[in-house]
Amino acid sequence: MSMSQHMKDIVIIGGGPIGIACALEFEKRQWDYVILEKGALTNSLFNYPKNMTFFSTSEKLEIDSIPFISKNPKPNRDEALEYYRRVATSNAIHINLYETAEHLTSLKDAFEITTDKAQYRAKKVVLATGFYDIPNTLGVPGEQLPKVTHYYKEAHPYSMQDVIVVGASNSSVDAALEIWRKGGRVTMVIRGASIGERVKYWVRPDIINRIKEGSIKAYYHSEVVEIRPKEVIINTPEGQKVLPNDYVVALTGYKPNFDLLEQAGVSLSNDDIKRPVYNEDTMESDVAGLYLAGVICGGMETHKWFIENSRIHAKLIAAHLDKILT
Structure with a gap:
């Protein structure tokens, strides 16, 4: 021994x-x-x-x-x-x-x-x-860029930035709302048809209303296909879109x-x-x-x-x- x-x-x-x-x-x-x-x-x-x-x-x-x-x-x-x-x-x-x-x-x-x-x-x-x-990774080109994170700590660094939040779970919704409230320009990229059913019941109406009024942009039935230093390419039902981007917060579990x-x-x-x-x-x-x-x-x-x-x-x-x- x-x-x-x-x-x-x-x-x-x-x-x-x-x-x-x-x-x-x-x-x-x-x-x-x-x-x-x-x-x-x-x-x-x-x-x-x-x-x-x-x-x-x-x-x-x-x-x-x-x-x-x-x-x-x-x-x-x-x-x-x-x-x-x-x-x-x-x-x-x-x-x-x-x-x-x-x-x-x-x-x-x-x-x-x-x-x-x-x-x-x-x-x-x-x-x-x-x-x-x-983390469950996206498996797309550019995911290793320093602007991509799979963990979210706080909203302040994302103030006045173009931020994509990937996912529609509790963590994604919390991050999207916090970043928006701290002055970030938030776009959610969501694979499914809606905000997740397991999202906290007191938060779900909040995010749905922010999306409805246009404060937070959301693409449903969509996914990230490439991340570049200043933009992100996503596939949507309306075809491919190129979005200006500073940070990607990929909270996909x-x-x-x-x-x-x-x-x-x-x-x-x-x-x-x-x-x-x-x-x-x-x-x-x-x-x-x-x-x-x-x-x-x-x-x-x-x-x-x-x-x-x-x-x-x-x-x-x-x-x-x-x-x-x-």
Whole structure:
């Protein structure tokens, strides 16, 4: 065994809300565990837009019945970061931040996890890695230009600029409205026939009205085909159009990193969804001792699982491990 290999009962990969929920369950049982998180605490939430408001109410974002008090009916990003930070620190959970799990190997009766800093040997592993790492790309010429982003943080840089927002989801609509309100000239390029049905119910009428009055331009049944330094070419039902452009904000969704699943030998469904195989009662994958928690369970269906409905995964995993580790 190398000097840097650490022995653990359980390694949790991913320090988001669901990874933290798992840690709280393991902490109660005094199991020897650690969370490995490649970025900041709740890294995905940290990377959300600064002014983002959640769809869920604060009590539905609570983990382990620890109260989440918000000033508003729907909490915002900063309140969520504060909540999960306090939960993590006040319960003294074991978490290594800015440590990336690079390799996961299933051995006969254990797992080997290699990070960019150390090596771990664990009896069990929980994968709670979320899905915010890898953007769904457009796959068009010019997508690598520095004016193109797949993440949106705030509107100020886009003030007085020609901005194309690609997509019609919650994130696209929020970005389009914020950029327009901060003085950006916004055009939405939307593949479908309308603004997405899952857009927050209090925001949807706002964007529809802004499009109707012409404040925000929208092309439906359309897609970007090429991005150039000062313009973008799109295909529309009326033919190809060349639009003046300073920035492209392509918010076309994200996908899980399947690498660790595949390295460990977890089976994925044979379709575009690539849903990992697991037992819904225990959250154990078809690799014995490897558990899945949170949005990773849905494969490419990243809208299926979220904090509100996957909080329970931590308790299901702990209940199953109770029979094995105690």
